Amino acid sequence: MKSAQIIPIVCFLFLIFTSAQFGCTSTKTSTETSPVKETEISYGYTNILQMLRKESHLRVTGPDSNPEIRVLGGGRSIAGSSEPLFVVDGLAVGRGYTSVSGIDVNQVRSISVISAARSGKYGSRGGNGVIEIKTK
Secondary structure (H helix, E strand, C coil): CCHHHHHHHHHHHHHHHHHHHCCCCCCCCCCCCCCCEEEECCCCCCCHHHHHHCCCCEEEECCCCCCEEEECCCCCCCCCCCCCEEEECCEEEEECHHHCCCCCHHHEEEEEEECHHHCHHHHHHHCCCEEEEEEC
16 A cells, blocks of 8 residues: 555544544534423413412512512622523523513413523523523
8 A cells, every 4th residue: 555545544543533532423412501490381471470470490579560580599690680681582681570571471482490500601691590581
């Protein structure tokens, strides 16, 4: 064999060896965080706050006009706020109930509560947990 024929074989074997040694595979991996809980929404609610009060991984206190919403297991940010990040259809809309209070409850498909430990894809904004709302 000539050296021009051996080089591609050596390179191929090197790639196979290094990918096996370092655990590389060709399968696609997901970076999605798995939600703590995802609830399919049933009808009968008149506002988003009623839906949030039913979530077992949330603590909702205070009056309906200005509720305090906390994700259980959530932290406290440097700014002092402990309100979770609200994400509607993949778009971060802000913190606090006022950022989602105008959503029509009949358009809500599901609500996912993500703890602070699993909210890495949202960076520091998800440090107090994330509430993902998916609409129809």
